[in-house]
Amino acid sequence: MKKLVLTLFVSFSCLTLFAQSETPKYSYEDLEPSNTHKRVEQFATQFLSNYHYQKFQVDDSLSSHVFDNFLSDVDRSHSYFTKNDIEEFEQYRYSLDDALLTGDLELPFLVYNRFRKIYRDRFAFIEEYLSKPFNFESDETYNANRRELDWAASQEELDEEWSKILLGQALSMKLSGSSDSSIAKTLQKRYERYESRVAKWRAEDVFQTYMNAFTEAIDPHTSYMIPSTAAQFNIDMSQSLEGIGAQLRNEGDYVMIVDIIPGGPLFKTQLANKDDYILGVAQGDDGEFQDIIGWLTDDAVKLIRGKKGTVVRLLLKAKEAPASSEPREVRIVREKIKLEEAVAEGEVMEIEEDGKTYKIGLIDIPMFYRDFDGARRGADFQSTTKDVKRFLEDFQNEGIDGVIVDLRNNGGGSLTEAIDLTGLFIPEGPVVQRKTGRGRIDVENDRDPSVTYDGPLLILQNRYSASASEIFAGAIQDYNRGLIVGEQSFGKGTVQQLVNLDQFLLSPKVASNKRPGTTGLEERERYGQLKLTTEKFYRITGNSTQRKGVIPDIAFPSPWVSTESGESSRPTALPYDEIRSSDFEDQKVVTDRLREKLRSSFDKRLEGSEEMMTLKKEIEIYKEQKDQDEFSLNYEERLKEKEEDEGNRTAIKKLRKTKTGDDHSDDLYLNEAGKVLTDLIRMS
Structure with missing residues (x-):
């Protein structure tokens, strides 16, 4: 099934991914850019400045942003460079705008080559530290948010910080039940993988990271992919591989879930979210967890993928979770990703x-x-609107009192379907x-005057509801046709297009360079892909969904x-911005007065619900822990904190969505949405 995808795109600022070697060895030779890199840098800069939605200036301000982004990508935790290194790099802060236009790549290769040499010495320090017993009776503390700290003044200061970093990592494993000997072994392997990773960097990796430091300064959904990354991206998007149904990438030391494929095994568990870190992988129901912190994504994928029908278990931790929180275990049965299974489901x-x-549909x-x-x-094709229309007709035959449309974790999809689905509820x-970036405004209309369902309607959304789902929910709200409840949606109001740079820059090498037995096509240079933002969405009221969402x-x-x-x-x-409102007819089903009455009823029920009050208390504790940097x-001391934390998450765990057809008693948001809908039915 093919579809127009308006889902959440994520910047590919990760390194190219390679399998690790058995015996990591450093390459001491400095990496250097190729002429192809210089050519792509110039072309991409001009192309983006001409065709990106947001007209930006290639100036000193942009240069400064690119500079900061790049240093953050290389040394996010401020754990390798010192103030002396940064002061040397500072001379380039306001010259990168000229470098982008001329194909100059001096700074990124200077920084990366320096990092490689620094890491060699740091690895020796780590090996020596791990050869000694851990002091778990220390009275010291460490700061888990090092990216907010200033750069160290000396290597001696960094040594002291690294002692705390390593002890903190060891302590986290000990709190999870690992023995001291196992901890040392795991950390040793982790940093050997780091060494292997640094050793295998190629000039292409440096170039991609730098170009994404540039595109990130323009907007987070614009990115550049070198040819090998672009090829892997296209394979991932084909969704034809057996595995867990997720797109992964490196972020710092972690393998992170970028996207969860609807219909895939991980999606069906409803236990994972975008931006979750994968900390460990285990095979089968009894296998031990393999620590994968520091792994490259390619290596992690090889461990996660497997034969259809086999079990893999993941240890996951939310990106924004408190540093002290424990990871959660998710059991997954591998199978082929079947996009056709990611369809709407209905029940009463x-x-x-x-x-x-x-009776609620x-x-x-x-x-x-x-x-x-x-x-x-013109065939009998599958679509969201057709499936939902069938459910609505069945519900009305069963005499339902109201309908809930659950859009939680819906990252988008077909714009056509978002429009047609809205048409089932409005004339x-x-x-x-x-x-468009040139200012042209197009209005997309539902042209079917019929209404399939005109009864009480409630839309349930969460922070992962994005793009096309925000268009549907926003239209229902603007027409005052139904009630929107839950969390504020993601706020992605932009559209991206993929551009193959080969179309503009590709040219065959001369025949004399052709290898015997080849066609010559293999000899062509490849230039990768750009993904750039080209349009913005606006609600019919003229309000943008960008940043604010619904x-x-x-x-x-x-x-x-x-x-x-x-x-x-x-x-x-x-x-966020606004344009002129469209002309539309307010349905006046949910009035401002009715909203106020519903909010008042909800607030009273909230105060009288022991479960909801427990949730509010847990949220306050969670936010305090999330803001904590010093540990x-x-x-x-940490064991005591852990035992207290484990008793403070019972209600928060119930915020996860349960699958349709399952027991919904543990789905706190859905249960509360049902109660709000009963209020809407009575008050209407």
Whole structure:
């Protein structure tokens, strides 16, 4: 099934991924850029300045952003370079704009080559430290958020910090039940992998990292991929491999989940989220966990993939989770990713409230899918709208009292389906506006005057509801057709396009360079791909979904805020703005007065619910822990903190979505959404 994807794109600022060698060895030769790198740098800079949605200046301000981004990519934790190194690099801060236009790559290769030499000495320090017993009775503390700290003044100061870093890592493993000997062995292997990783850097890796420091300064969804990364990306997007159904990339020392493929095994567990770190991998139900911190993504993928029907277990930890929190274990049965299984599901729930039983139709939409080939052929094709329409008709035959559309974790999909789905609940009219970088505005309309369902409607969303799902929820809210509850959505209001640079720069080498027995095509240079932002979405009211997303009419208690986990958490995300409103007919089903009555009822129920009050208390503790940077290096103190933490997460765990057809008793948000809908039914 083919589809127009408007899902969350993520910048590929990771290194190219290679299998690790058995005996890591340093290459002392400095890496140097090729003429191809210089040519691509110049072309990409000009191309982005001409065709990116946001017209930006290649000037000193951009140069400074690129400089900071690149140093952060190389030494995110401020654990290798000293102030002397940074002062030497500072001479380039305001000259990178000229370098981008002329193909000059002096700074990135200077920084990377310096890093390689520094790491050789640091690895020797680490080996010596790990050869000695750990002091778990230390009265020292360490700062877990080193990227906010100043650069060390000397190598001696860094040595002291590294002693704390290593002891902190060892302490975390001891708190998880590992023995001292096992800890030392695991850390030794971890840093040997780091050494192997540094040793295998190529000029292409340096170039890709630098180019993404540049694209990140423009906007977080614009990126550059060298040819090998672009090829792997296209394989991942084909979704034809057996495994867990996730796209992964390196972020610092971790392998991170970039995207979860709807219909895949990991998606079906509903126990993982985008931006989760994978800390360990175990084979089968009884296998021991293999620590993969410091692994390259390619190596981690080889461990995670396996034969269909076999079990793999992952240790996951949310990117924004408190440093002291324990990872969660997720059991997955490997199977072929079947996109056709990522379809809407419907069921009828019964909710008892104030002595009355309500029949509620629940529709879970994991993504907005459409078989475009089938639609073009005029065949009976699969689509979100057709499936949901069938559910709605079945629900009405069963005499349901109201409908919940669950958009949690829906990262987007077909724009056409978001428009057509809106049309099931409203008469014809505008659904979304699109604006190009040149200022042209197109209004996308639902042209079907029929309405499939006109009864009480509630949309449940969370922070991972994005793109096309925000278009649908925003339209329902703007028409005052239904009630939006849950968390503020992600806020991705931009559209990206992939551009193959080979189309512009590719040319065959002369025939005399052709190898015997080849066609000559193998001899061509490859230049990679650019992904760039070309449009923005606007609601029919003229408000952008960018950064703000869709703000719920009734916000449920949540541990997360948009400035930490949504689009607005990304410093270079395109700004929120507004354009002129479309002409549309307000449905006046959910009025401002009705919203206030519903909020008042929700607030009263919140105060009287022991479970919801427990949740609010846990959220306060969670936020305090998340903001904590300083941690004790004493085992007894940390053990006490851990035991207290484990008793403070019972309600927060119930914020995870349960699959349609399962027991929903542990799905706190869905249960509360059902109660709000019963209020809406009564008050309407």
